[in-house]
Amino acid sequence: MSNVSSAQKAPAIATKTAVTLSIVFTLVYVVPFYLSSATRPSPQLSRDAPSSIRARVQAVTLSCIISFALIVYVLYQWGESSPKEIFKLLGFWPISVMDTAKTMLLVAILFAGPLFEAGIVDGGWKDWIRGNSVQEVLSSWIGYRNFVVGPISEELIWRSLIIPLHVLAQVSGKKIIFLTPLYFGIAHIHHLYEFRLTHPHTPMLLAILRSLFQFTYTSLFGFFAAFVFLRTGNVFSLILAHSFCNLMGLPRFWGRVGVEAGVPIGPPGVDKKEDEVVHSRISGISYRSKGIAWTVAYYLILVAGAVGFYWQLFPLTESSHALPVVLIEE
Template identity: 70%
Template sequence: MPPPIKGWSSRLSALYSKHIKGVPKAPPVSPNTAALLSLLFTVIYVVPFYLSPATRPSPRLTRDAPSSIRARVRAVSFSCVVSVLLTVYVLHQTGHVSPWEIVKLLGLWPISLWDSARTMLLVAILFAGPLFEYGIVDGELKSWLRGRGVHESLSSWIGYRNYVVGPVSEELIWRALVIPLHVLAQFSAHQIIFLTPLYFGVAHVHHLYEFRLTHPQTPLSLAVLRSLFQFTYTSLFGFFAAFVFIRTGNVYTCVLSHTFCNWMGLPRLYGRVGVEAGEPIGPPDVARSHGDGSKLKGKGIAWTVAYYVILVAGAVGFYSLLIPLTESSHSLPVVLWEE
């Protein structure tokens, strides 16, 4: 049983006490306000992509074009500023939360490197199988230790979008802004964890339209399945990120986890290792290969067996360590377990 919430969060508990002397008390922020603002933030984030020829996708301008990425980064930056200002106003004026407590509710302070390190260890355990395949089987470990892969990833506009702008802006909107609104609206912990990420998933549905523009030869049914699959895994990550944000009160940890997951891509669930590289969530034009440019060669069956054993062990370890490795004194004032 986790320890009771301590510190600053206990002072906030009075804001959403459900009863005072038996009389129900209205939440500081109404549930409708929290839901409508979350939907508004999603619209503000996505719609600007289609308002300007510089950002609007077309058969001749894909979302991966450097000019489109630069324009979209500017649009996203503007959307984030507007969303932050709206959230701060509502929390302060409607929720009567002090500026210092707003900073804490948004997960901006305090910064706990220890909490971030433990959560990243948890994520690494989940991806133990892919780390084994990419680092050991494919021989990328030396490149990682030298930081070569980081430089190559961030030196392109696609990498900058996928590993910096995307994680920072998305975690700011759908974790640091949306979750505090739902906390003050007295949504339950389970509702916050499993409801708020759906806004995050919906924000990616527009990729179906973009994909159809740039891949008209792909059957509509396959394009829809691709979009549904993307909605599923973005929502699954959102469940985890929402849980981490509540448990640690730290948006930076969510950003790091998001970047790491984008970099790793989806784990291989079938096939032999060292034969075909799985398609990553990140840049589709970046394939895994040895540093000298040579093609990956097939490995013996023992490598594949080892991979799947490690993959399953990583999943079991993730489940077992999810609670202890996300324990923090900076958690948000949300009751996850009844006493």
Template identity: 80%
Template sequence: MLTHKAPAIAPSTAAALSVVFTLIYVVPFYLSSATRPSPQLSRDAPSSIRARVRAVTLSSLISIVLTIYVLYYYGRAPPQEILRLLGVWPISLLDTAKTMLLVATLFAGPLFEAGVVDGGCKDWIRGRRMYEVLSSWMGYRNFVVGPISEEIIWRALIIPLHMLAHVSGKKIIFLTPLYFGIAHVHHLYEFHLTHPNTRLLHAVLISLFQFTYTSLFGFFAAFVFLRTGNVLSPILAHTFCNWMGLPRFWGRVGVVEAGVPIGPPSGDKKDEDANGGIQSKGIMWTVAYYIILVAGAVGFYLQLFPLTESSHAMPVVLIEE
């Protein structure tokens, strides 16, 4: 750990650098017509994604250089210690696997629905669906570039700066993700451009909801980064969460539109509702889903500390003795 008894930088300096990194990441999206969303150019257009990937790569490199400079010049950290503080070395694949098991436990219900109820397990084993998604520009952005760049900025760079300022572990966990959440607020503007007929209040509520769940994930990612001492764990957890999306909290599972049968075709139409508009599996599938969903949440809570325990943990205090 850094040898300074007094903070090498002030907490306000760490906060200011965090804001700077957030702006460096987001502002370039609006400086060029190739990246700036408009009614004529969606953020999901391949040309826009390619331009944004280039912008994010440059922004990340600038932030990395600035962070290394601060750690070396003000923190007097040698190269090996800088690598450790950035969470890039050493990397424990066992710690990463335990983190992914923890995240999969939280998503046990959605995994059951997608893999068992909807029959996606075979595609997962074959890797067919994964290849199709990752070979698209949207998939590359959502599951590769996004998680890597965002976890590098808001975990591997911002957290060590707060450690340098001797910010407590609890504050790091609950403060630094707010920058991550704020970085997504600009999606309100993009949503308004692509949905001009949507009420402003509705758009604001969607933006606030996104801010909430990105911040919640950020709390977890910061916790994992501090507990495991490696950035690979939150990167893969981020990718997994992007892949799964938000869990279902209401409604029935195994419900599809009429004309899209579940399982092999048959002449039995007893699963079709009275209006002929819906086909669904039995109610017990839904009961099982919600039982597994709750059990997964409880398991996540109980295993949060055991599955993130690591000998490579960052030298910050999370639990006062």
């Protein structure tokens, strides 16, 4: 499978310029959080406080407008791109519903295990059909930040704006995939400072490990997002995928599924055909758990989803709208 070949003319901008502008975009996004007492976290103001989220949404909106204006100027002035080519490089046009559907199918395959647990084991599929889950998530400022503003602004900055800079510099596709997400990962390191403010008694080592873990999984998502952006030239599917991944969280890699702590167990022998009642000698808490078969099924589906994701990564991201870079040498 091949992408559109890179143009043979000299790079429109130097790689150093692309890197510098990428750092500028990252700073323009993060630094405003610390310029105002309304957005700057403190022991008295959590980043999850509604007033803080509202102020940060305003700051992020302004940052995105500034960065967008700058990238349009760079693409038009230095890249000599027409308005149509600019929208193409930014992933705004053409809009392919099919590409978006295939990308979301690929992400759903990867999260087959968690979807099975949340939808089938925990019975959440009814709420999905009614749309209750979406309504609950978006009814709070935290949900609005995590699943709307965050995905839109982050994919705009770190995919739609930063990747075209590296395309103009004729950076190889592999380097774009594995280097540009590092800006995205680094942008989350400031959460270490915020976490220390709100959790001063947590050992520094644990706080650092937490931050490194966050850097790792944000970078991993960034690798995937950069790959899909280059393959499809579609930023809208990445926004949806980003929101979906935020909603699902990290998959379960250990433990049993279907455990309900603190559920009254009732008289012995009641409703035990499917469930198991367990009593912890350590905590003294009784809880109901689905039969072990559900857990076995979950981990089998989890592994199958990972394998399916690997095998379908290229087929489901094949698109005629790919950006002009080479990912696989002929």
